[in-house]
Amino acid sequence: MSNAKVRVRFAPSPTGPLHMGGVRTALYNYLFAKQQGGEFILRIEDTDQTRFVPGAEQYIIDSLKWCGISPDEGQGFGGDFGPYRQSERKAMYKEYADHLIKNGHAYYAFDSADDLDRVRQMAKAAGSPNWQYNHVTRSSMKNSLTLSQNEVEKRLANGEPYVIRIKLNRNEEVKFEDIVRGWVSVNTNNMDDKVLFKSDGMPTYHLANIVDDHLMQISHVIRGEEWLPSAPLHVLLYRYLGWEEQMPKFAHLPLLLKPDGNGKLSKRDGDRLGFPVFPLQWNNPENDDQFSGYRENGYFPEAFVNMLAFLGWNPGTEQEIFSLEGLSEAFSLEKVNKAGARYDHDKTKWFNQQYLRSKTDSELGQLLADEAAKHQHSLSLEKASAIAILMKERAYFIKDLYEESQFFFSRPSSYDEKTTRKKWNSDARNHVRALKQMFSELEDFSEDSVEQSFKSYLHDNELGFGKVGPGFRLAVTGKGMGPSMFAICSILGKDETLQRMDLALEKLP
RNA sequence: GGCCCCUUCGUCUAUCGGCUAGGACGCCAGGUUUUCAUCCUGGAAAGAGGAGUUCGAUUCUCCUAGGGGCUGCCA
Incomplete structure (x- = not known):
């Protein structure tokens, strides 16, 4: 390898939003540059003036920023080799x-x-x-x-x-x-x-691409496989321009394929199959085209990037969860696969779940509180964290966390029909009434205390959990399933819990 | 059609001539759990086909098949 400084570029054309295949190309460029202590450059290839789409360039910049892979140099980022827009060159x-x-x-x-x-x-x-x-x-x-x-x-x-x-x-x-x-x-x-x-x-x-790569002292051209057929032409241009000695090294990346059928992933596949193909939502200013984005769908950028990194590359170990820094340390072009990679939305969701779980309780609490605020529910950080701890094992997204936690924010407006039919009867009603009486005398309404009280009730009456639990849950949350009732009661507080039990006794048949 | 590239479980992949072909997602079963989720354990699931090289091929070579890309005064 030459001792020239590593300089790589991502060179999209601003003809529309950048789709995830493009983001992956940018990511591999970024990872390679970081690992080699080199520079990552953004160049806008807008030599076709007839295909210019307003907002596309900004979209590209915003997408890279959201992913955490901002260029060191280039359009929107400054540098000594500008201008970085080909139309200006x-x-x-x-x-x-x-x-x-x-x-x-x-x-x-x-x-x-x-x-x-x-x-x-x-x-x-x-x-x-x-x-x-x-x-x-x-x-x-x-x-x-x-x-x-x-x-x-x-x-x-x-x-x-x-x-x-x-x-x-x-x-x-x-x-x-x-x-x-x-x-x-x-x-x-x-x-x-x-x-x-x-x-x-x-x-x-x-x-333009040869002239600019040469003038910008690009050391490695890392781009999609669709460029492979024209690479020989580019080699010839370096030769004819007298630059063959400084010609960059090439790395042509495998394509991202659509999950079903054949062909490369295209922008329409998302709507058709129910997942975003773009990092950010895109609204075409020139027509009604709208495409959903990973950001707006609640994905963490770290999860999105981690997933993308593994589509066409892997470190050769069994580790799958990598931070951006970890990725740039482990990355190598030699371990990039040759064959196209089919996108798997389930795996993407799994990555998001992993990142959600890796958040601290207070981070999750904050995210949950923010989400609740969007829906006009004010929530203290303390309470949000307590809820998050309880609910995070069943969430892939923050919005799951919020939606599954509805019963914390408002009293049941209805009761799960199946559970009502199967578990609500005169016994259940009597148990709830008795429990309410017991709870009302509790000074300490902590999780432990509620649990102890509940269990002594079971013991004293020689009852199994299954005889009392479901009806109790139904009364307080309106649901047939969920996390520990004692934790839920404790978070709701004594007053609220008792009132809900009253409400249930009144409303349930 | 022509040219180029590619080919391991359904999907992402490990293997750089000698493995019971490993992992992850998803799926199925069992266990834990009052329930759901989590978690744990187990399971089904693969080297496209045919030649050749070799003591030995998933791994190297060739052919076939299949897939993909390109084939514009688009990138």
Whole structure:
């Protein structure tokens, strides 16, 4: 490995919200950078002005921040290699395209989009589905290879629209070593003369990405597998630009696949299958499109990140719960898998549950109190913590914690129908009445005290727990199941508990 | 269609020529629990197929099949 400083970039295009596959790419870049003591850079690839979506760039920045993987440098984060938006670097690219023309590795092409369309249609009709602008077809097109120099200069002087295409040699094997895949090799006969510079004066991704990576001194290009087919083209560009010695190392990541059926995870899968595919909720300002986000669905960013890290990578040990720091220590590109990873929503929920349980009681209490406040329930931190301790084993999300705790906040407005039918009878009614009498005489209404009192009642009357417990629970909480009744009573307090018992005696049949 | 990449339990994965193929999620059963949840124990569940290399292949090579990606003046 070279001794150059590690600098990696995440280079999304602001054409919409960043989906979880993109977040994972960003995460792997971040982890690698942190582990190597390098820098993680955010570059916005907005060379296609027709696909600009307002708010998308901010969404990307907000998403990275929420995940805790903020770039060290880049759009929105400052740095010495800016600007970090390709549209603002527009003026830089032409010189490199010109350089390629001068050294014979690129040429002007004057074919209009309509021309190309027509040729492709004709080729298709003739049974060839994939017409390419390449070393054989370029000789019958309008470009600086077929037109006289005079003609070319005239067209340029007249301001005729043109693009600049790379000129590929025929039958040349292009090889490079990918960190996750090993040697990859493609013959130029199977590649085409890609457009490097568009007629609107903007570079295409291919040119911009090489120029910027070089200028920004990027050491490793870590990106999705969908870029693998164009990697050889990029290698050639480094070569033709004279930068091959400083060419970054490549690592092409496996794709995230949809949980059902085939294909890569797409933005519509979430709504279809009932889980978010985006980190944050997205409301498209231009139409009514709305996509749910992990944040809004109550996921902890640590859980989301932990889950994502394991989709395509694992540390080789049996540890699965990792903090961000832990991940960056354990991470290695060599242990990234080659095959696509199918997203598993159950596993994601499990991760969230693990993180919920790992919170301290007071953290959980605070989160529960916050959640309750959203629903106009004011709750002391002390009480919230007590409830959280009791309820956390049955929650995946904070909102579960809140919803399952409803009976603490308000008296039963109804009673569980099944439990009423099965457990509420004249005996149950008598027990509740007797217990109420006993409890009313208790000075100490702590969990232990209530339990002791309750158990002495059972003992004195030679009753089993099952004879009295369910009716008691039903009376106080309206439910047929839940955590320890003694703890519940203690949290509710003596007055409230007694009043609820009264209420039940009045309302239940 | 062409090119490239990939292929271990349902899913995420471990194994870097010699294992009863391990773990996690989910699922099932039993136990603990007044109930539910938790927790504990156990269970079902896999190296696509075919050749070759080798004393020995999940592991290396090739072929086939299957899956995925790319195939735009999109990234």
